[in-house]
Amino acid sequence: MATGLQQMAKRSLAVVVILGCLTILLATAAQQISLTDQEAEWIGNKIFCNECGGKDKCLITWNEGEDFISLGIGHCIWYPEGKEGPFDESFPKLLKFIKENGRELPGWLKNSAEPHCPWQSKDEYLQDINSPKVTDFRNFLKETKDLQLLFIVNRLQAALPKILQAAPEADRPRIERQFYRMASTSAGIYALVDYVNFSGEGVLATVRYNGRGWGLLQVLGRLGGAEGSEQAICEFVWAAEDILTERVNNSPPGRNEQKWLCGWKKRLNTYIQAMAESPAQ
Secondary structure: OOOOOOOOOOOOOOOOOOOOEEEEEOOOOOOEEEEEHHHHHHHHHHHHHHHHOOOHHHHEEOOOOOOOEEEOOOOEEEOEOOOOOOOOOOHHHHHHHHHHOOOOOOHHHHOOOOOOEOOOOHHHHHHOOOOHHHHHHHHHHHHOHHHHHHHHHHHHHHHHHHHHHHOOHHHHHHHHHHHHHHOOOHHHHHHHHHHHHHHOOOOOOOOOEOOEOOOHHHHHOOOOOOOOHHHHHHHHHHHHHHHHHHHHHHOOHHHOOHHHHHHHHHHHHHHHHHHHHOOOO
């Protein structure tokens, strides 16, 4: 256990891992994945840069053409009241996690049992962007970056059991081997955590175009190699590029998902770059 907690105030993301070593326990397997404080902070910073460009002002983002707002270092989705969509609405779950870990929510959220996004559209949000409410909300997201990272990493904890359950029975041993092949280094763990964060587990029937998903299940399902972790990450990136290209080709024309593909591919290439940047595991 680490001897003390460190506030990395001069870094783009302050991460405090309460027990000194963050350990992910996967209920369906005997193996464990562990991250040191340094590795956890590094992964958090990478995700913060991927989603927000490392800028606090982007902790609240409403992308053009989307009917939901994206929040925090992982750009968790939050739908306006009365609206539903095919994607997992993760921000209410994040709020619950933050509250359960002893942090105080903004005053306008405290008494809401099922909080919904208070803005009905991007235009409505932009009209309110300089209000005390938005300023308070952004400060709250800045001050809880550490818990947001833990929330994102915890999603990986639950991902493998869901993926194995959703996969064809004959494919499960191979998918599990590929998961742990990726997870043998901090760079591989970063790739797994980040991909689940922005593309999902791939198990929801609602998150499909023409019946084809694009989450971690689908990427791991295309891997079959047995060589080391570095080769695994390269294979993962190549498979993910193909799958996200298929997503764009299958997407409704009105969504114009082609505009995202270049950015997605750049993000995937950070997984390869991470092999030279990551802290020693």
